[in-house]
Amino acid sequence: MNMLNINWKPDNKSSTPLYRQIADYIKEKIGNGEWTVGSKLPVQRDLSKIFGVNRSTVIEALDELKADGLIEGRGKKGTVIINNTWSLMASLPSQNWEHYIKSGIQQPNLHTIQIINKLEYRDNIIRLGTGELSPELFPKEMMKKIFANISNKINSLGYERPKGSLYLRKILSQYVKKFHINTSPSSILIVSGSLQALQLISMSILKPGSTVLVEKPSYIKSLHVFESSGINLRGISMDKDGIRLNEILRNLDNRTSLLYTIPTFHNPTGTVMSQHKRDNLLNLCMQERLPVIEDDAYRELWLDETPPDALKSKDRNGIVLYMGTLSKSLAAGLRIGWIIGPESVIERLGDVKMQTDYGASSLSQYMAAEWIESGLYEIYLESLRKNLKSRRRAALKTLEKHFSDIASWNIPAGGFYIWLKLKSKINMEKLFYSCCKNGILINPGYIYDFNTNYNIRISYSYASMYDLQFGLKKLSKIIKDL
Amino acid sequence: MNMLNINWKPDNKSSTPLYRQIADYIKEKIGNGEWTVGSKLPVQRDLSKIFGVNRSTVIEALDELKADGLIEGRGKKGTVIINNTWSLMASLPSQNWEHYIKSGIQQPNLHTIQIINKLEYRDNIIRLGTGELSPELFPKEMMKKIFANISNKINSLGYERPKGSLYLRKILSQYVKKFHINTSPSSILIVSGSLQALQLISMSILKPGSTVLVEKPSYIKSLHVFESSGINLRGISMDKDGIRLNEILRNLDNRTSLLYTIPTFHNPTGTVMSQHKRDNLLNLCMQERLPVIEDDAYRELWLDETPPDALKSKDRNGIVLYMGTLSKSLAAGLRIGWIIGPESVIERLGDVKMQTDYGASSLSQYMAAEWIESGLYEIYLESLRKNLKSRRRAALKTLEKHFSDIASWNIPAGGFYIWLKLKSKINMEKLFYSCCKNGILINPGYIYDFNTNYNIRISYSYASMYDLQFGLKKLSKIIKDL
Ligand SMILES: Cc1ncc(COP(=O)(O)O)c(C=O)c1O
Ligand SMILES: Cc1ncc(COP(=O)(O)O)c(C=O)c1O
Numbered sequence: 014m015n016m017l018n019i020n021w022k023p024d025n026k027s028s029t030p031l032y033r034q035i036a037d038y039i040k041e042k043i044g045n046g047e048w049t050v051g052s053k054l055p056v057q058r059d060l061s062k063i064f065g066v067n068r069s070t071v072i073e074a075l076d077e078l079k080a081d082g083l084i085e086g087r088g089k090k091g092t093v094i095i096n097n098t099w100s101l102m103a104s105l106p107s108q109n110w111e112h113y114i115k116s117g118i119q120q121p122n123l124h125t126i127q128i129i130n131k132l133e134y135r136d137n138i139i140r141l142g143t144g145e146l147s148p149e150l151f152p153k154e155m156m157k158k159i160f161a162n163i164s165n166k167i168n169s170l171g172y173e174r175p176k177g178s179l180y181l182r183k184i185l186s187q188y189v190k191k192f193h194i195n196t197s198p199s200s201i202l203i204v205s206g207s208l209q210a211l212q213l214i215s216m217s218i219l220k221p222g223s224t225v226l227v228e229k230p231s232y233i234k235s236l237h238v239f240e241s242s243g244i245n246l247r248g249i250s251m252d253k254d255g256i257r258l259n260e261i262l263r264n265l266d267n268r269t270s271l272l273y274t275i276p277t278f279h280n281p282t283g284t285v286m287s288q289h290k291r292d293n294l295l296n297l298c299m300q301e302r303l304p305v306i307e308d309d310a311y312r313e314l315w316l317d318e319t320p321p322d323a324l325k326s327k328d329r330n331g332i333v334l335y336m337g338t339l340s341k342s343l344a345a346g347l348r349i350g351w352i353i354g355p356e357s358v359i360e361r362l363g364d365v366k367m368q369t370d371y372g373a374s375s376l377s378q379y380m381a382a383e384w385i386e387s388g389l390y391e392i393y394l395e396s397l398r399k400n401l402k403s404r405r406r407a408a409l410k411t412l413e414k415h416f417s418d419i420a421s422w423n424i425p426a427g428g429f430y431i432w433l434k435l436k437s438k439i440n441m442e443k444l445f446y447s448c449c450k451n452g453i454l455i456n457p458g459y460i461y462d463f464n465t466n467y468n469i470r471i472s473y474s475y476a477s478m479y480d481l482q483f484g485l486k487k488l489s490k491i492i493k494d495l
Numbered sequence: 496m497n498m499l500n501i502n503w504k505p506d507n508k509s510s511t512p513l514y515r516q517i518a519d520y521i522k523e524k525i526g527n528g529e530w531t532v533g534s535k536l537p538v539q540r541d542l543s544k545i546f547g548v549n550r551s552t553v554i555e556a557l558d559e560l561k562a563d564g565l566i567e568g569r570g571k572k573g574t575v576i577i578n579n580t581w582s583l584m585a586s587l588p589s590q591n592w593e594h595y596i597k598s599g600i601q602q603p604n605l606h607t608i609q610i611i612n613k614l615e616y617r618d619n620i621i622r623l624g625t626g627e628l629s630p631e632l633f634p635k636e637m638m639k640k641i642f643a644n645i646s647n648k649i650n651s652l653g654y655e656r657p658k659g660s661l662y663l664r665k666i667l668s669q670y671v672k673k674f675h676i677n678t679s680p681s682s683i684l685i686v687s688g689s690l691q692a693l694q695l696i697s698m699s700i701l702k703p704g705s706t707v708l709v710e711k712p713s714y715i716k717s718l719h720v721f722e723s724s725g726i727n728l729r730g731i732s733m734d735k736d737g738i739r740l741n742e743i744l745r746n747l748d749n750r751t752s753l754l755y756t757i758p759t760f761h762n763p764t765g766t767v768m769s770q771h772k773r774d775n776l777l778n779l780c781m782q783e784r785l786p787v788i789e790d791d792a793y794r795e796l797w798l799d800e801t802p803p804d805a806l807k808s809k810d811r812n813g814i815v816l817y818m819g820t821l822s823k824s825l826a827a828g829l830r831i832g833w834i835i836g837p838e839s840v841i842e843r844l845g846d847v848k849m850q851t852d853y854g855a856s857s858l859s860q861y862m863a864a865e866w867i868e869s870g871l872y873e874i875y876l877e878s879l880r881k882n883l884k885s886r887r888r889a890a891l892k893t894l895e896k897h898f899s900d901i902a903s904w905n906i907p908a909g910g911f912y913i914w915l916k917l918k919s920k921i922n923m924e925k926l927f928y929s930c931c932k933n934g935i936l937i938n939p940g941y942i943y944d945f946n947t948n949y950n951i952r953i954s955y956s957y958a959s960m961y962d963l964q965f966g967l968k969k970l971s972k973i974i975k976d977l
Contacts, residue, residue: 017838018681046813047682049837108786108814110700113752114843117699118724122846130657130849148651157646164642169630170828175612199500200529205687205830209852216723217599218592236850241698242600270595304590331528332590346652346857348687355531356499361596364604367612368718370691374856375828 017042017052019063031066032073039074043083043094051111054084054092120237125445125460132454139484142456143475144280144429145345150400150474152393162387163379173372175363177203177351181382185337185351188385192312193326194335194353202359202366205373207310207338207350208238210362211273214306214334215242217365218358223270228256230461230468232280232308233273244270248463255279255286258297271304277320278311278428281461281470285426288321295324298332305333313342313394315427316402331355339381341429342394349373349381401429401474404481408473411482415489422471429474432458435467439495444469447491453484499524499534501545513548514555521556525565525576533593536566536574602719607927607942614936621966624938625957626762626911627827632882632956634875644869645861655854657845659685659833663864667819667833670867674794675808676817676835684841684848687855689792689820689832690720692844693755696788696816697724699847700840705752710738712943712950714762714790715755726752730945737761737768740779753786759802760793760910763943763952767908770803777806780814787815795824795876797909798884813837821863823911824876831855831863883911883956886963890955893964897971904953911956914940917949921977926951929973935966 023034042048054060057075061068075092078084085095122130132138176182182198189196204210211233219225221243227233229248239246245268249260256274274294276286286294298305307324325335331354338350352362366372384390408431412422422433445457458468469488476484505516524530536542539557543550557574560566567577604612614620658664664680671678686692693715701707703725709715711730721728727750731742738756756776758768768776780787789806807817813836820832834844848854866872890913894904904915927939940950951970958966 018842020681042679044811045677045679045682046810046815047678047838049813049839052837052839108781108784108812108837110786110813110837110840113700113786114839116702116705117697117843117847118703119698119847119850121843122850127846130846134656134661145653148653151651151653153650156649156652160642160646164639167638168635169633170638170826171627171630171633172822172827174616179616195527196529197524197527199502200527205852205856208850212851215599216601218595220598221600223598238850241850299590302590304592304595328528329526330590331531331592333528340654344652344857345654345853348852348854348856355534355590355592356529357531357534357596358592360500361599361603364609364612365599365601367608368601368604368690368720368723369694370687370830370852371827372830374687374830374859375826376859376862377856380858 017048017054019055019060022063022065031064032070032077035064035066035070035074036077039078040081040083046108048094050094050096050109052094053090054094056091118243119241122237123235123460125442125457126235128449129454129456132449138452138454139480139487140454140475141481141484141488142454142470142472144341144456144470144472145475146341146343146397147475147477149477150397151344152389155389155393159380159383159387159389163383166383167376167379170375173203173375173378175367175372176201176359177372178375178378178382181378182351184382184386189337189353193322196353200353200356200359202352202363203373203378204350204352204366205348205370206340206345207308207336207352208236209348209366210336210350210352211236211238211306213352213362213365213369215239215244216369217362219244219270222268224266224268225270226261226264226272226303228274228279229463230281230458230466231273232275232461234462235460246463251279251282251284253284255284255290256294258290258293261297261303262301265301265303269303271306272298273306273308274324275308275310276324277309278314278425278430280311280428281430281456281458281468282432283423283425283428283430285320291321291324292327295327295332299330303332306336307333308336310336310338310341311428312337314398314401314429316398316405317426320427325353334358339384342397343384343390347377347381349377404473404478407478408471408481408485411485412471415486419489419492429472431471431473433469433471435469435492438467439492441465441467444492444495447495448488451487451491453488453491455488499530499536501537501542504545504547513546514552514559517546517548517552517556518559521560522563522565528590530576532576532578532591534576535572536576538573600725601723604719605717605942607924607939608717610931611936611938614931620934620936621962621969622936622957623963623966623970624936624952624954626823626938626952626954627957628823628825628879629957629959631959632879633826634871637871637875641862641865641869641871645865648865649858649861652857655685655857655860657849657854658683658841659854660857660860660864663860664833666864666867671819671835675804678835682835682838682841684834684845685855685860686832686834686848687830687852688822688827689790689818689834690718691848692818692832692834693718693720693788695834695844695847695851697721697726698851699844701726701752704750706748706750707752708743708746708754708785710756710761711945712763712940712948713755714757714943716944717942728945733761733764733766735766737766737772738776740772740775743779743785744783747783747785751785753788754780755788755790756806757790757792758806759791760796760907760912762793762910763912763938763940763950764914765905765907765910765912767802773803773806774809777809777814781812785814788818789815790818792818792820792823793910794819796880796883796911798880798887799908802909807835816840821866824879825866825872829856829859829863831859886955886960889960890953890963890967893967894953897968901971901974911954913953913955915951915953917951917974920949921974923947923949926974926977929977930970933969933973935970935973937970
């Protein structure tokens with residue numbers, strides 16, 4: 014059942030009594046069809062907090078609505094909307110969407126992720142897990158230059174070609190040369206972020222019932238992008254230099270269709286696959302005809318030295334689908350990413366993209382092109398690395414101070430994440446909720462894993478330096494209390 | 496099998512022989528893994544055109560590639576890539592993606608649509624069918640102002656909330672009041688164009704095997720957005736004032752899950768549903784508990800008088816999912832649309848959107864908000880209507896001159912489309928290809944219909960006035976010749 018959101022308060026200064034304002038507000042929501050039959054109101058205690066009134070005022074308002082036949086109390090199950098003003102008048106049945114919402118091939122997000130997605134926008138919450146750059150790090154002044162430049166270049170903003178703006182694809186085919194990837198614009202597809210690339214792949218080139226191998230743990234496990242198309246994920250464990258090759262071999266069968274890997278600054282563990290393992294992995298995949306999705310979202314975020322070249326750079330066989338994005342290194346809100354692969358695959362994905370959303374925002378594509386082409390992106394990246402380095406330092410220092418006795422962790426060479434492993438086996442869901450209550454948002458490791466684990470993904474990219482340190486300290490206390 | 500695209504020519508001035516340059520070019524494409532095994536080269540005649548060389552030069556290059564074991568001629572089936580340089584050297588099997596490309600739940604676009612999507616970006620083609628505003632009509636100077644404004648407002652460009660920017664949703668909830676729709680920001684979901692709204696609906700709230708009723712013909716029939724999720728479309732015929740209500744009743748069964756309708760300036764027929772029929776339709780749907788998707792993409796493009804209010808404006812039951820977009824009235828490349836509906840449905844769609852692409856471009860959302868909030872959108876719309884009016888006049892005049900004996904048509908009261916009905920039963924696919932050859936791109940009616948028809952969707956929004964008149968005249972000749 015669906016819990017309703019309320020962002021409204023009655024007016025203390027109005028002459029209309031508070032209970033009346035509340036009853037009218039709820040009636041209007043129901044009358045508008047915004048709140049439909051079967052929707053659930055928060056419990057009285059929460060309602061009195063939300064509205065900022067006494068519980069007795071809430072009860073008075075609800076009693077009126079009950080008398081009108083609009084809602085019904087169902088004991089511990091709370092208060093449910095059972096009818097609507099309009100249909101009462103017209104004595105017509107009212108629409109119940111509940112069974113629609115439960116239909117549809119796409120699974121809902123993990124409950125923990127749904128909560129994260131919501132709480133992220135609350136005030137006064139410290140986001141210790143967010144995999145995104147802090148607004149503080151956004152190059153605002155540079156962006157003004159970019160705006161000025163593109164505002165003279167844009168003559169119209171129409172639909173783009175199936176594969177995306179040719180101008181941007183040309184720039185990208187030059188840009189990836191930096192990583193020794195040779196490709197031409199016709200083998201590049203612009204996507205609305207690399208998450209969409211995964212969505213397109215799952216809908217376009219994979220058979221329901223097939224299996225995709227992924228690292229264990231993996232970012233991809235926190236989504237249902239493959240599972241919702243009827244594709245199964247199988248986890249392959251990792252060691253210090255990346256995914257275990259013989260475990261890949263052991264897990265191959267005739268349903269295996271792909272390997273999805275994040276070789277560089279892996280999410281959530283921070284692992285970097287060694288050059289040696291990259292070579293061996295590519296050979297293995299060619300021998301076994303196992304295509305690879307290489308998710309390279311964090312490549313530009315190296316902090317100590319440039320990482321080994323992408324798998325794609327040595328792919329002469331068209332076996333690798335390479336994914337890049339501007340989300341982690343510049344601005345997630347641009348929603349600009351790219352896939353590079355064999356032209357036939359790119360054409361298929363582009364055709365499906367045209368059926369899904371007619372392509373990424375042209376405005377974002379112009380802006381992405383201008384960032385790279387102007388050279389400002391390179392300049393900005395250098396200062397970004399410096400900033401991330403001091404954030405990493407601060408996070409590690411705080412961890413040493415407050416976590417040495419309760420956890421162990423890696424020292425990431427790039428990306429955003431520290432993969433904190435707790436020493437004692439506490440209830441991780443309980444920890445998550447307890448943190449939420451204390452104004453701290455964490456990404457618990459279980460959303461990324463196939464089995465239970467006792468990890469937390471800490472990100473040093475998002476919270477302010479102060480919040481990072483303060484929040485980590487508080488987190489250590491919450492853990493110790495549990 | 497996949498046909499490769501080539502946008503390259505050998506260099507006439509180089510000292511390297513032309514055939515050698517061509518062979519090297521193809522080897523590089525194969526060696527890079529961009530052209531994979533199983534891909535098909537264009538026929539020799541086309542290759543010689545594409546490369547701008549004699550056919551004998553093409554043959555020489557192909558012979559060399561054959562001798563290297565890279566390609567194979569298959570008689571009438573053309574030339575196919577059978578191996579790649581790298582795998583030859585390493586004697587490893589090479590990746591064949593053909594069966595991947597044929598897998599995946601998403602169906603390919605209709606072949607005619609694929610051709611349209613490609614040819615649209617050719618030079619020297621007159622686009623008589625394109626459902627988009629001409630670049631000429633883009634308010635470039637106003638956009639500069641918008642750019643200047645938002646460049647001072649944007650502090651960072653991060654991921655947005657699950658339902659989209661709250662700022663934009665607030666503005667939209669005010670904006671739709673203009674159409675007498677009452678809603679609050681929490682009942683609005685921002686989407687990357689309304690096509691994506693349809694995609695989300697099909698994946699999130701509909702059961703595979705269920706049926707969606709749609710007008711016959713309908714825009715939606717030119718896509719596979721519902722069918723790819725296993726949902727069937729059933730066509731309901733229309734009369735002058737919209738979809739036939741008793742035919743809806745006759746077609747209801749326990750699999751029917753939704754009605755999709757474009758009541759205002761219908762695509763492709765231009766029809767406007769009368770107020771009377773709107774009232775009756777809404778009653779029918781409430782009685783039958785048949786939810787409605789109201790696609791209102793063209794509402795702002797009235798030319799003679801404002802159209803009747805949206806169905807949504809009288810929906811007290813939460814039975815209507817209302818879709819709007821900036822694509823048709825301002826800029827398709829922004830990729831900004833919205834769905835308004837019961838909060839529980841909006842929450843579900845937002846949750847799935849977060850799994851699909853993490854939300855629409857924040858940059859586009861800022862820009863959309865600024866257009867509406869600044870009032871510039873309203874001002875621009877007034878001049879746009881004037882422009883579209885003279886385009887409509889020009890199109891109708893040309894039709895009268897050249898088509899009176901061969902076709903009949905409607906006079907659209909708004910939107911972009913004239914639905915031309917040919918008097919004689921010619922082969923419409925042949926007509927389409929024949930137009931392509933003559934540099935004219937049309938949208939043949941069969942892509943929108945359930946049965947064969949003899950219609951063409953003419954759009955007066957895209958081609959320049961001159962091209963529109965010239966193209967229509969040429970089209971009439973081509974039809975007469977067939
Ligand atoms: C490994 C990885 N890939 C892809 C994404 C999605 O990025 P985008 O914003 O490009 O969709 C993320 C974001 O967390 C990520 O960590
Ligand atoms: C009726 C209708 N709905 C939706 C769309 C898609 O528009 P958008 O660009 O908002 O995805 C179109 C575009 O042709 C249309 O004609």
